[in-house]
Structures are given as structure tokens and as C-alpha cells.
Amino acid sequence: MPRTANANLYAILAAGFPADRSACAIEAVDGEGGSLYYTWGDIDRASARLANLLASLGLAAGARVAVQVEKSPEALLLYLATLRAGYVYLPLNTAYQAGELDYFIGNATPGLVVCSPAAHAWVEPIARQHKVRHVLTLGEQRQGSLLAGAAAHSDDFSTVRRRAGDLAAILYTSGTTGRSKGAMLSHGNLSSNALTLHQYWRWRRGDVLLHALPIFHVHGLFVASHGALLSGSKMIWMNRFDPATVVRHLPRATVFMGVPTMYVRLLDHAAFDAGCASNMRLFISGSAPLLPDTFKQFEARIGQRILERYGMSETAMLTSNSYDGNRVAGTVGLPLPGVSVRVVGESGQPCGADEIGGIEVSGPNVFGGYWKMPEKTREEFTADGWFRTGDVGKWDANGYLSIVGRSKDLIISGGYNVYPKEIESYLDEMPGVFESAVIGVAHRDFGEAVTAVVVAQPGVTLDESALIAELKGRIAAFKVPKRIHVVTELPRNQMGKVQKNLLRERFGA
Numbered sequence: 001m002p003r004t005a006n007a008n009l010y011a012i013l014a015a016g017f018p019a020d021r022s023a024c025a026i027e028a029v030d031g032e033g034g035s036l037y038y039t040w041g042d043i044d045r046a047s048a049r050l051a052n053l054l055a056s057l058g059l060a061a062g063a064r065v066a067v068q069v070e071k072s073p074e075a076l077l078l079y080l081a082t083l084r085a086g087y088v089y090l091p092l093n094t095a096y097q098a099g100e101l102d103y104f105i106g107n108a109t110p111g112l113v114v115c116s117p118a119a120h121a122w123v124e125p126i127a128r129q130h131k132v133r134h135v136l137t138l139g140e141q142r143q144g145s146l147l148a149g150a151a152a153h154s155d156d157f158s159t160v161r162r163r164a165g166d167l168a169a170i171l172y173t174s175g176t177t178g179r180s181k182g183a184m185l186s187h188g189n190l191s192s193n194a195l196t197l198h199q200y201w202r203w204r205r206g207d208v209l210l211h212a213l214p215i216f217h218v219h220g221l222f223v224a225s226h227g228a229l230l231s232g233s234k235m236i237w238m239n240r241f242d243p244a245t246v247v248r249h250l251p252r253a254t255v256f257m258g259v260p261t262m263y264v265r266l267l268d269h270a271a272f273d274a275g276c277a278s279n280m281r282l283f284i285s286g287s288a289p290l291l292p293d294t295f296k297q298f299e300a301r302i303g304q305r306i307l308e309r310y311g312m313s314e315t316a317m318l319t320s321n322s323y324d325g326n327r328v329a330g331t332v333g334l335p336l337p338g339v340s341v342r343v344v345g346e347s348g349q350p351c352g353a354d355e356i357g358g359i360e361v362s363g364p365n366v367f368g369g370y371w372k373m374p375e376k377t378r379e380e381f382t383a384d385g386w387f388r389t390g391d392v393g394k395w396d397a398n399g400y401l402s403i404v405g406r407s408k409d410l411i412i413s414g415g416y417n418v419y420p421k422e423i424e425s426y427l428d429e430m431p432g433v434f435e436s437a438v439i440g441v442a443h444r445d446f447g448e449a450v451t452a453v454v455v456a457q458p459g460v461t462l463d464e465s466a467l468i469a470e471l472k473g474r475i476a477a478f479k480v481p482k483r484i485h486v487v488t489e490l491p492r493n494q495m496g497k498v499q500k501n502l503l504r505e506r507f508g509a
């Protein structure tokens, strides 16, 4: 991999682009009139036009560019342009509604917000209220003011020089207490992880990545896209995951990345078989636990072992099962080269094999802290500078890590994190609700399903579907409980703490 003097992540990724700029970089397969093709030259020129547009807006140094748009190749180009222009990319899940967006924009105070044309009517007033100077739009079919504005600009742009420690992106992760925290990731954090994974997973020229993940999180935006860009590999680009479309395009692909729900759905699809995967060299799973059952069923059907890895917004990837060696079901593998991982007991002592403790990490991939939250940042780092992941795990005798639980009260549903505390606060505010507890229960498709248990105020009869409908109007759909059970009281221990384990036992079925 050629090295560049400029630590800007875009410069590092672009060093991996093939010399033949007329080769295909992205084939977008969701378009109405068949596939759309983008060459490496197109990536370079279109991201340059967008970077020139960003530079022309007079944004302050270090300005955040907040983006809530449907997945499209142009959305990826906007990300690359933000890096090139030296600004800070802030992706937002398209499921977020007004209340959620109001918080992110108020907290991050971006210089530019890009939203879908359909959302402009409600996003623009929120942006205006927070004194955002520019709001542009980008639609899935290349419509909107962003590309219209960029069209007038030159397709030549000299990527702004950045140092490794300069901020490249802010990813909001929901908070166990209080509101979401913005994890600040530098150009160096992201490039070190991308270069490590490039080698570890043996990315090579000629690879074809089938990209079916959303691009507002670490998994789809960084791990998947960076891998393909850095190795000059083509991406077959799906704007949304759909098993039949994956099966149709898989014969031309060599690498696929998904959350466990995607593998469960692929295995439910009868046409998914070893024949369509015969060109594939690597299936990767992450973001949530892959059940050993899914791993085994996959191996029996496809004849390949899924490679499970472990990461998070604050740290990018930490561990991976081996590429050449063993891939062990139920484990997340070995620490990646250059990343230090330790499991520590309650008194801070390092755990030996099979001893359960908190997982901590240090390395060039670990973020610099939470945006405008120095207190929270301090709380999450140990005195000797290791980041506490909030995951609980253990080593096996071969040094493979398993995640056995979480010290943070977190539900992972289909690869999306949901913090019970946040949902409880919405439920508790609703008329007629006295109190609530939110738990995750095992779910075949989503791994865990968000489930609520509520107590009504005296004399009130609560209606499950009315509560669900009310929540759907206020928060992202993936956070809305799939079921809400009404009980007369919540079980509590002697300290008065709700015993969620008892609720999980009672409502788990």
C-alpha cells in the first residue's frame, strides 16, 4: 500500500485506487433502469466537485457536516468530499425523527446539514433554530440542492492536509444515562483501523464487495467502504438489504459483510446456496452476537465459516476471528494487530482464561473522547488510559475472546443499539403511565427485541397498540418496543432496583 505524506483519510484511501481510473468502482444495482456505474475517475471528480462546494460555503475550520439521507453512492461521495475538504462528517440514522434530530443538531452545532428532499420541510426549521447556516438536500435518485450546487464547481480539488490527530467524524452512540454521546474519531483512528483490516482480511485487487449495510454507522461506512476503497476493489452497491437481491449479485462478489439478522434472513431464503456463493472468499459478521446455530447452519449450507469480528463506534474494530486459522463459533476472535485488548476483574486484575471481566482496549484506533462531554470521557477511561468498552467477556485457552454480556444496559436489535433508559424516559412521560422497564428478549430475526413492561397510573387502563402508535410518532421505529406488557407492579430488589432479570424470565417467551 503506497504511503502518503498527508494523513487525511481520503488521501490514504485514494492511494489504494487503481491506476486505471476508467475501471468500475461502484455498480449501484437498486436503480429503476438497471445498474448505474461509477468509475474511480468519477469518485475522484465527483468528490472533488462536492469538496469545492463545501469549501465555497465559508464553513469554520473543523465544522461538522451533519447528514441524514437515504443510502446512495452520492451519500458516500459526500462523506469522501467532507474528508477531502477537511471538515468533520456526522452521519445520522435515517430512522431518527424530529425530537432525536433536534438533540443531535443542537449538540453538534453543524455548519451544514444535508437531509433528503422529502425531510426538508421539518429538518430545515430545526436547523434554523440551532443557527445552522446551510441546509442542502440529497435524494436517493440524485435529486436535491447538494448535487445541483456541486455541478457548478470544478472537478479538481487538492485534498486538504490533515494530521493524524485531526477530527474526521463524529458518531453518536446512545447513552446509558442521559442523552447520546458523540464519539470523536480522528483521521488517524480511522486510517489505522482501515490499514490493519486491509492486511488482516487480505483485501486484494480484484475483490468485489457486495455492500448491503447502511452507511450511517461504523460497520457500513468505515469497515466495509474503507476496505473496498483502500484496496481499489469494486463495490456492488445495494441501497437496502434484501436477500433476493443479495443472492442475485453474490455470484460476482468475493466479500460480504452483514449483521447477524442479515445472515438469518439469507438462510431463510431457499435460493441462498453454495452455488451462488462459489466466488466468495469471505463472509464477515459483526455489530451483534452471531448465534453458534447460525454459524453452523451457514457452514452446513454454504461450506464456508463466517468470520465474526467485534467493534464499536468509539474504537472501530478490536478483534477478529482468524483469516487463515480457526474461526470459532460464539467467539469474536483475537485482538487485531496493533490493538491491545484486556479483560479485567472487579479489582482491576487481568483475567486468565475462562475468567469473566470487563473488556478494555487501547491503541491507535481508540477515539479521542465524547464531543463536549469531558466528564463522560473521563469516566469511560481508566487511570492508565484504557477505554472501558462496557462489554463483558472472557478469553479461551487459545486467546480467543467471547463476549458474554454487557455491563451497560443495552439492547442490540438487528445490529442497532437501543438504550432501555432512553425508551423508559419516553414511556414514563406518556399520559397514564406510572413507570416502565425496558428489556431485550431473544428474537429469531433481530437477535434481541425491544420489549417494555409498564405500570399504569391508578384508575387508568393502558392500551398496548395505542402506546406503540404514540411512540412510533416520536422515536426511530427500530427503538419502538415490539411488545408492551402492562403489569400492576415492577419486581424490585431490596435496594429498590427493578429486577430486569425477572422480567426477562417472565416475558422472554
Ligand code: MLC
Pocket: 213, 214, 217, 218, 219, 220, 241, 259, 261, 262, 286, 287, 288, 310, 311, 312, 313, 413, 414, 415, 416, 446, 477, 478, 479
Ligand atoms: C428495522 N426495523 C427494526 C430494525 N430494522 N426493528 C428492530 N430492529 C432493527 N434492527 C423495523 C422497521 O422499522 C419496521 O418497523 C420493521 O422493523 C420491519 O422492517 P424490515 O423491513 O424487516 O427491516 P429492514 O428494513 O429489512 O431492516 C432490517 C435490517 C436493518 C437488519 C436490514 O435493521 C439493518 O440494516 N441493520 C443493520 C444495522 C447496522 O448496520 N449496524 C451497525 C452498527 S455499527 P415498522 O414498525 O415500521 O413495521 C456497530 C459496531 C460494529 O454496531 O461492531 O459494527
Ligand code: AMP
Pocket: 173, 218, 285, 286, 287, 288, 289, 290, 308, 309, 310, 311, 312, 313, 314, 332, 389, 390, 391, 403, 406, 412, 416, 417
Ligand atoms: P455501537 O455503539 O453501535 O458501535 O455498538 C457497539 C457494540 O456492539 C459493542 O460494544 C458490542 O456490545 C456490540 N458488538 C459489536 N460486535 C459484536 C459481536 N461480534 N458480538 C457481540 N457484540 C458485538
